[in-house]
Amino acid sequence: MQYATYDNTIKKLAQHHITVKDIAQIAFDNEQSYVAGLTLEQVAEAVESILHKRVVQHQVWVGLELDRLAEEHLLEAPLQDLVEHDDGLFGVDETIGTAIAMSxxxxxxTNYGYIDKLKVGLVGELDRKGKxxxxxxxxxxxxxxxxxxxxASKVAHKFAAGMVENESGIKN
Structure with a gap:
């Protein structure tokens, strides 16, 4: 079976109005105070690199497909209700998120928990849209x-040597 995995992933994200730049902006905002001179372009490269990982692509496809199927009311009960209403005790969405974040x-x-809790940027927009x-x-x-x-984690690992000091003189 031959398919363009990265291109397919970008296409599926775009169908949900999600861009690499939107994702990069969240990661940039998360890391800019720790990495002097960090650019949005550097972070976008990190996002693209992650989206080239086959396991991440598969996780993205499964999650977005479940959203699509629920939106079209094509899942069987009780899964339809759980996904359609983003049931707080469902947790499979966070499980996929955690697996991606572990990349x-x-x-x-840790970054994922922070971003998910605060509903930063597009994460919050999508969460509100679903509700x-x-x-x-x-x-x-x-x-x-x-x-x-x-x-954000990839950026942190790449630029760890260049971490900046906070007001207390402690390197973050």
Missing amino acids: FDTIGV TSEAVTTFADDIVGALAAAA
Whole structure:
């Protein structure tokens, strides 16, 4: 079976109005105070690198497909209700998010928890959209947050030697 995995992933994200730049912006905001001179372009490269990982692509596809199927009311009960209403005890969306975030060590999981809790940027927009419209974004918001967390972690690992001091003189 031959398919263009990266291009397919970008296409599926775009169908949900998700861009590499949107994801990179969240990761950039997360890391800019720790990495002097960090650019949005550097972070976008980290996002693209993560999206080239086959396991991440598969996780993105599964999550976005479940959102699509729920939006079209094609899942069987009780899964339809759980996904459609983003049930707080469902947790499979966070499980996929955590798996994506783990692409770059445990710092990815920490970043993901922070981004998911605060509903930063597009994560918050998708979360609100899923609660206030007919759109189903149960997996989309977690995927975006996890990709941003993984990218922030990749940036942190790459630029660890260049970490900046905070007001107390402690390196972050």
